[in-house]
Amino acid sequence: MGGASLSILSPSKPIPDPDGEDLQNPSEALLQAGTKNPISSAKPPTNAILFTFILLTTSVAIAASMAFAFLFFSSSSSSQSPPPSIPSIPLHLATRPLTRLNKPVVILISSDGFRFGYQFKTPTPNIARLIANGTEAETGLIPVFPTLTFPNHYSIATGLYTPFHGIINNRFVDPASGEVFTMRSHEPKWWLGEPIWVTVANHGLRAATYFWPGSEVKKGNWSCPSNFCQNYNNSVPFEERVDTILQYFDLPISEIPVFMTLYFEDPDYQGHQVGPDDPAITEAVGRIDRMIGRLIQGLEKRGMFEDVTIMLLGDHGMVGTCDKKLIFLEDLAPWIKLPSDWVMTITPVLSIRPPSGVSPSHVVDKMNEGLSSGKVGNGKNLRVFLKEDLPERLHYKASNRIPPIIGLLEEGFKVEQTRSNEQECGGAHGYDNAFFSMRSIFIAHGPQFARGRKVPSFENVEIYNLVTSILKIKGAPTNGTASFPNSILLQS
Numbered sequence: 001m002g003g004a005s006l007s008i009l010s011p012s013k014p015i016p017d018p019d020g021e022d023l024q025n026p027s028e029a030l031l032q033a034g035t036k037n038p039i040s041s042a043k044p045p046t047n048a049i050l051f052t053f054i055l056l057t058t059s060v061a062i063a064a065s066m067a068f069a070f071l072f073f074s075s076s077s078s079s080q081s082p083p084p085s086i087p088s089i090p091l092h093l094a095t096r097p098l099t100r101l102n103k104p105v106v107i108l109i110s111s112d113g114f115r116f117g118y119q120f121k122t123p124t125p126n127i128a129r130l131i132a133n134g135t136e137a138e139t140g141l142i143p144v145f146p147t148l149t150f151p152n153h154y155s156i157a158t159g160l161y162t163p164f165h166g167i168i169n170n171r172f173v174d175p176a177s178g179e180v181f182t183m184r185s186h187e188p189k190w191w192l193g194e195p196i197w198v199t200v201a202n203h204g205l206r207a208a209t210y211f212w213p214g215s216e217v218k219k220g221n222w223s224c225p226s227n228f229c230q231n232y233n234n235s236v237p238f239e240e241r242v243d244t245i246l247q248y249f250d251l252p253i254s255e256i257p258v259f260m261t262l263y264f265e266d267p268d269y270q271g272h273q274v275g276p277d278d279p280a281i282t283e284a285v286g287r288i289d290r291m292i293g294r295l296i297q298g299l300e301k302r303g304m305f306e307d308v309t310i311m312l313l314g315d316h317g318m319v320g321t322c323d324k325k326l327i328f329l330e331d332l333a334p335w336i337k338l339p340s341d342w343v344m345t346i347t348p349v350l351s352i353r354p355p356s357g358v359s360p361s362h363v364v365d366k367m368n369e370g371l372s373s374g375k376v377g378n379g380k381n382l383r384v385f386l387k388e389d390l391p392e393r394l395h396y397k398a399s400n401r402i403p404p405i406i407g408l409l410e411e412g413f414k415v416e417q418t419r420s421n422e423q424e425c426g427g428a429h430g431y432d433n434a435f436f437s438m439r440s441i442f443i444a445h446g447p448q449f450a451r452g453r454k455v456p457s458f459e460n461v462e463i464y465n466l467v468t469s470i471l472k473i474k475g476a477p478t479n480g481t482a483s484f485p486n487s488i489l490l491q492s
């Protein structure tokens with residue numbers, strides 16, 4: 001279990017246990033907008049100031065009425081997740097002009113398992129610089145359920161909830177074919193939806209991926225080209241990853257990829273081993289900050305830092321787990337026997353597929369009867385559902401890859417099949433995405449992000465549309481909110 005996403009992503013290591021854990025021509029508009037930026041235009045004449053004042057006053061009134069209309073319509077919307085209510089951007093702020101580049105470039109960085117709040121564990125001057133001069137989700141980025149590495153990275157990349165992009169767990173069985181998906185499966189049939197690097201390639205633009213779940217899968221015009229698509233290898237030093245990204249900025253400007261990913265296994269790796277409240281986490285967070293510093297300094301040296309959009313985020317959080325918070329499936333035997341081959345994944349996402357002939361609803365009823373009897377240790381901390389009865393907000397039913405029975409655990413609890421003598425205290429994730437501990441960070445710095453702005457938390461399915469908006473390309477349909485990019489990005 002402690003192997004985390006690092007061991008799971010590794011092509012050279014064995015398949016993990018199921019309980020293991022394991023991102024044309026936009027430049028013209030942008031440049032034009034930049035030259036008209038009222039901040040940068042020097043000393044306008046008096047009548048221009050007056051005109052600007054009238055324009056701003058009128059715009060404020062229009063914006064206020066639009067905001068009201070937005071709130072009105074959003075409050076009357078359906079059972080879908082309500083669009084996040086983002087405070088409007090001051091109207092004097094517009095997209096900042098590019099100086100060195102002639103096109104928007106986005107670097108999407110994932111720090112695996114970077115739980116929201118880790119940035120306060122230790123001085124993180126480089127992350128703090130991005131926050132101070134950029135836009136931050138004030139209380140973190142909300143992962144999708146299940147809060148696991150592969151489902152979330154692919155939701156970030158596609159803007160889709162897991163049933164729609166197909167990666168419903170780090171490991172699952174296709175019930176139709178019996179084939180097993182693992183974190184080393186690169187066949188396109190598993191990976192549904194359109195990840196951002198495919199969208200970029202389909203627009204005739206260049207993307208570069210330095211690790212990201214799904215990036216090695218050939219789809220659309222994306223062929224995972226060897227010079228711009230790194231095959232996963234957890235032994236590559238973080239410094240080398242950053243330096244490779246920096247080298248792309250030494251290419252002729254027309255050849256610089258417009259979208260790049262950068263992935264770090266930390267601090268997820270440490271989080272699994274020791275839990276979120278250990279000096280090893282503090283150390284790992286400090287190291288991630290130094291990598292961000294290395295990237296910033298490299299871009300500054302090339303005169304491109306202010307032109308590039310950096311989005312720093314994580315896939316999920318982390319919570320401490322100890323063996324005193326265990327629920328054993330064997331304890332349910334008086335109500336129902338659960339053979340291990342019915343159990344597709346055990347913790348933190350318990351998923352069960354009984355054989356044909358055994359009614360899933362019967363299994364659910366018997367399991368919940370036992371769990372609520374008071375006779376099963378920690379039983380009240382596990383609730384079992386038919387997947388169609390799961391809360392809508394989890395968006396976890398519309399795929400036959402999802403087993404018919406899903407158990408939701410209270411924060412920090414674990415399920416095991418049988419008792420063992422193993423004793424451990426570590427960390428886990430995968431729990432309900434409503435738990436604050438499962439949240440990660442969202443920090444964005446670049447020409448289209450206001451400086452020092454805080455926005456409310458939002459779900460990571462909004463990221464895809466943010467990237468396509470910045471790149472000014474038409475994206476594929478997503479589960480994101482159509483109005484979201486306009487609410488968070490500076491307007492050109």
Ligand SMILES: [Zn+2]
Nearest residue numbers: 004005021268
């Ligand atoms: Zn993990």
